[in-house]
Amino acid sequence: MAKIEDLKEEAKKLLREGKVKYIIGYGVGSNGWMANPVFVKKPEDVDALVWDPTCVHNLTRFLVDEKRRKGKEKQPDTRPVGIIVKGCDSRAIVVLLQEKFIDRKDVYILGVSCEKAGVVDEKKLAKKLAGKKPSQIELGDKDQFIISTAEGKTEVPVAEILAERCLECKANFPVIFDLMSGDKTKRTPEKPFGSIEQTEALSPEERWNFWKTELDKCIRCYACRSVCPMCYCDECVVDSINMAVAADTTAEEKSEKIKWIQRSPESSENFVYHMVRAIHLGGRCIDCGECERACPLDIPLRFLNKKLEKEAKELFGYEVGFDVSQPALISCFKDSDPEDFIR
């Protein structure tokens, strides 16, 4: 994995010269080994930044929050925000730029390469260690992770504890950056859509049962929505109850407000919510896997997004998050788009 010493130097310089407002990066978490997002505001705090295989988060979500905050300030600080991104996160920035949600000059991108590996899956790791607490995880030279625990070092092949999405990753280094650290060797996954093969092979009835079991678990905490860098609508369709209710709003007015989806966690409503979210992310999801990681009930939300990513690629030849100048999937069309379902 890339060493980020040179990035730290640059970060220090940027902060000292006041070229960036602050830097969003990874630091050591409160449990001592898992990375956490950190916000570095002073040059002397730059040493808090780390880069290791536990940096699972997609920090671009904070750019969305930053834009919101800036919009509310009377005299906003217009300096860019520095951000440390992996390959997948950088594609999220590409999509945000494509949609003109953020401006290129508002962000200073410090890229890091995942090189041959990626980030670990917490659950797989916990299983592997069977209760032992790691103190540090590093990437070795021979496709293995070196995990230090209190009992010594263990070596685990990368493929065993790598996050699912990293096994299917098409961009193991940032596609857009101002400064990058690490190797730019492109890696091609064997099965870019391997994770959904199993569900795709099921019969429609079995697939229905699969999704019914999974989506019935949903408690509608909206963690998937909160963590997603692409879910930036000012008012979400499921929140249609948050209309401005004043003292003189009549019951009639309230009842006339369309409720597309009810908030109760029932099967049918969960289906509509997750389908709407999937379709809103169709051709935008960059597969950072945050929704699935944040989900407290382990619903395989990635499958829905991955499926639409696959359809976008196969039907329309559209690959998400590689080209800023490309129009978004559903804001363009070709004469040759498939028409087989239309009579």
Added chain:
Amino acid sequence: MAEEFEPRIVAFLCKWCSSAGSDLAGVSRMEYPANVVPIQVMCSGSISPLYIFSAFNRGADGVLVSGCHPGDCHYIKGNFYARRRLKMVKQLLEYVGLEPERFRMSWVSAAEGTKYTQIIKDFVKELKPLGPQTKLRRTT
């Protein structure tokens, strides 16, 4: 004897072509099944995927989206956008396990009253053996 199942179809028809086409079928006194609830929209491109999910959620057995033929759109290219977007919707509906026959799209021009009646007839015929749509239907 139990009554035969009559599917309920929600049809989103574009104002300029398909809605006029269904009108033509009406004023020409063509016969076609009365299972359709037509909803006029300004353009097939204005149909949000949410309309379709919502229709199924509120108990539709089938959803039809109909617009102008490619190249005939009143807004020049609305139906091209619709085609792309609704293909994704169709793939998603299939992926979660809904019968693919339940969602359908068609191009019907203002002069194609006969085609419109034929589409409805076929749709009803295909939906009948499937029975009521209960998967996405709201229960409470």
